[in-house]
Amino acid sequence: MARGFFRDIVWQRLRRNRMAMAGAGLVLLMCLLATAAPLFGVDPGAIDISARLQPPGPGHLLGTDDLGRDVLVRLCYGARISLLVGFVAVGIATAIGIIFGALAGYYGGAWDAVIMRFVDIMLCFPSFFLILAVIAFLEPSIWNIMIIIGLTGWMGVARLVRAEFLSLREREFVLAARVLGASDLRVILRHILPNAMSPVLVHATLGVAGAILTESALSFLGIGVQPPTPSWGNMLIAGKQTLGTAWWLSVFPGLAILLTVLGYNLLGEGIRDALDPRLKD
Amino acid sequence: MNQPLLQVRDLYKTFAVKGRTMGAPTRRLQAVSGVSFDLEPGETLGLVGESGCGKSTTGRLIARLLEPDSGQVLFRGDDLTRLSQRQLRPLRRHLQMIFQDPFSSLNPRMRVFDILAEPLLLHGLVGRRELAAEVRELARRVGLGPEHLDRYPHEFSGGQRQRIGIARAIAVHPELVIADEPVSALDLSIQAQVINLLRDIQQDFGLSYLFIAHDLAVVEHISDRVAVMYLGRIVEIGPALELYRDPLHPYTEALLNAVPVPDPNPNRSRPLLTGEVPSPIDPPPGCPFHPRCPYAKEICRVELPALEERRKGHSSACHFADEVGRLRHRAG
Numbered sequence: 375m376a377r378g379f380f381r382d383i384v385w386q387r388l389r390r391n392r393m394a395m396a397g398a399g400l401v402l403l404m405c406l407l408a409t410a411a412p413l414f415g416v417d418p419g420a421i422d423i424s425a426r427l428q429p430p431g432p433g434h435l436l437g438t439d440d441l442g443r444d445v446l447v448r449l450c451y452g453a454r455i456s457l458l459v460g461f462v463a464v465g466i467a468t469a470i471g472i473i474f475g476a477l478a479g480y481y482g483g484a485w486d487a488v489i490m491r492f493v494d495i496m497l498c499f500p501s502f503f504l505i506l507a508v509i510a511f512l513e514p515s516i517w518n519i520m521i522i523i524g525l526t527g528w529m530g531v532a533r534l535v536r537a538e539f540l541s542l543r544e545r546e547f548v549l550a551a552r553v554l555g556a557s558d559l560r561v562i563l564r565h566i567l568p569n570a571m572s573p574v575l576v577h578a579t580l581g582v583a584g585a586i587l588t589e590s591a592l593s594f595l596g597i598g599v600q601p602p603t604p605s606w607g608n609m610l611i612a613g614k615q616t617l618g619t620a621w622w623l624s625v626f627p628g629l630a631i632l633l634t635v636l637g638y639n640l641l642g643e644g645i646r647d648a649l650d651p652r653l654k655d
Numbered sequence: 656m657n658q659p660l661l662q663v664r665d666l667y668k669t670f671a672v673k674g675r676t677m678g679a680p681t682r683r684l685q686a687v688s689g690v691s692f693d694l695e696p697g698e699t700l701g702l703v704g705e706s707g708c709g710k711s712t713t714g715r716l717i718a719r720l721l722e723p724d725s726g727q728v729l730f731r732g733d734d735l736t737r738l739s740q741r742q743l744r745p746l747r748r749h750l751q752m753i754f755q756d757p758f759s760s761l762n763p764r765m766r767v768f769d770i771l772a773e774p775l776l777l778h779g780l781v782g783r784r785e786l787a788a789e790v791r792e793l794a795r796r797v798g799l800g801p802e803h804l805d806r807y808p809h810e811f812s813g814g815q816r817q818r819i820g821i822a823r824a825i826a827v828h829p830e831l832v833i834a835d836e837p838v839s840a841l842d843l844s845i846q847a848q849v850i851n852l853l854r855d856i857q858q859d860f861g862l863s864y865l866f867i868a869h870d871l872a873v874v875e876h877i878s879d880r881v882a883v884m885y886l887g888r889i890v891e892i893g894p895a896l897e898l899y900r901d902p903l904h905p906y907t908e909a910l911l912n913a914v915p916v917p918d919p920n921p922n923r924s925r926p927l928l929t930g931e932v933p934s935p936i937d938p939p940p941g942c943p944f945h946p947r948c949p950y951a952k953e954i955c956r957v958e959l960p961a962l963e964e965r966r967k968g969h970s971s972a973c974h975f976a977d978e979v980g981r982l983r984h985r986a987g
Contacts, residue, residue: 554751554827555747555777
């Protein structure tokens with residue numbers, strides 16, 4: 375009996391959107407690969423010199439690399455890294471963005487001025503080069519990468535959340551909660567934030583795609599995830615030397631990045647359309 | 656018990672209006688200027704005026720949703736304007752609001768049950784065990800069934816939503832309810848139902864209403880006394896019946912003339928208001944109503960008339976209060 379706005383309208387619209395469903399399918403597939411990785415029973419680092427550079431075939435579905443490691447198995451373990459980086463980085467960015475955006479939007483005045491000027495300053499840095507510079511000083515571990523991608527990606531969320539809060543705080547149900555004597559924290563968490571989450575959700579979904587791309591690019595440049603830990607970015611670069619003879623080393627990680635990013639983008643845009651109140655069905 | 660429940664004294668509120676271009680001077684919009692009135696326990700005071708006259712702002716200032724620039728709001732003897740929001744919280748139980756827009760006044764992400772349970776839990780009025788029964792009783796009181804409680808606001812009509820809003824306000828058994836245009840957004844047939852519900856609740860709970868509306872006809876049925884606002888000031892306040900029968904301010908008279916009445920003779924002239932409400936950023940000097948007033952003389956352009964008691968309990972802010980009625984044509 376309990377049917378919310380989400381389950382009633384948004385979910386139905388989303389289900390009817392084929393592109394969004396295709397995106398969701400891709401995202402789901404990648405999650406499945408990541409969780410299923412140990413089921414192969416093969417160590418992604420297991421070197422087998424006798425089976426090096428084998429093309430895709432029955433024994434190794436996606437072939438092997440120059441050390442005889444199975445590309446499919448390494449791709450699946452790489453998916454774990456990529457998805458982990460995507461989720462954690464976006465989680466950090468979204469959490470920071472919500473806190474700053476909520477403070478700026480709800481309290482306004484000096485809070486708003488200080489926080490939004492700080493956002494403007496942060497936006498002035500070209501974030502990829504900022505990340506490069508910071509990584510140069512730190513150890514290039516995947517935790518550092520997640521934290522840095524998160525710390526440089528929250529400004530968009532903050533702006534979104536602030537804009538939502540500015541309009542929602544004047545809505546009568548928020549005034550009613552204040553008249554009832556609800557504390558600021560309760561008004562923010564229970565009444566405003568749940569109604570402000572839709573654009574944040576869209577932004578976060580698209581952000582996962584961005585974070586995965588950033589991680590791949592960093593690993594490609596050799597300052598991201600370090601071998602022998604497999605990540606899509608460092609597999610891509612590792613296959614570069616043998617691209618002419620063993621195309622499968624670079625093509626499959628590249629495809630994995632492409633499909634995952636595509637999946638998140640399609641899903642994110644589908645959610646955006648489904649949440650758009652101006653679209654009537 | 657002789658003390659009024661609510662005493663509003665000299666309430667002022669201005670809003671800053673930023674200039675359109677950078678560096679343009681910030682101007683002040685005078686929303687409420689010197690509003691004072693009393694409200695007795697169990698009484699209903701209607702607060703009437705055109706859009707933008709400051710009546711909703713007055714309501715929100717009393718509820719401290721807005722901070723007044725100056726003035727006092729004495730509620731049960733406490734000056735609400737001097738309390739911090741934290742000190743105010745326990746008192747809020749006794750002062751509730753009903754809002755205008757039934758589509759905006761309920762949280763779309765909360766089930767009706769949770770909307771009605773929140774005030775009870777916030778003020779610790781019932782234990783967890785009695786909560787469900789209490790919420791069902793509240794819903795029943797405003798004409799909703801238990802089957803409605805699991806639904807979300809978007810599944811209800813405007814009238815039903817307004818009932819939910821009323822139930823939320825009376826959940827904490829307040830002594831004063833500020834109803835900010837509670838029926839303006841509803842169909843005429845639903846308006847009567849909701850007004851009857853408000854009146855029934857008043858009789859059961861013995862509460863007072865500050866009933867804000869832009870329509871004198873709506874206020875007539877529920878108010879004991881009526882205050883008429885124009886450009887941030889109360890221009891007339893008095894017992895409802897007398898004010899309707901015998902207004903002492905030309906603005907009240909004009910509003911009454913604007914109320915549509917079944918009239919067999921459409922040619923009979925009824926002087927209606929001409930012109931627009933002047934901008935509250937730059938109000939006219941003297942009496943703010945003088946540019947639209949059919950009685951206006953020289954003094955009105957210069958001197959602001961004070962709100963003075965002309966008859967017992969009936970005050971008017973007009974230099975020519977005695978002459979009002981000359982132009983009145985509504986069959987008395």
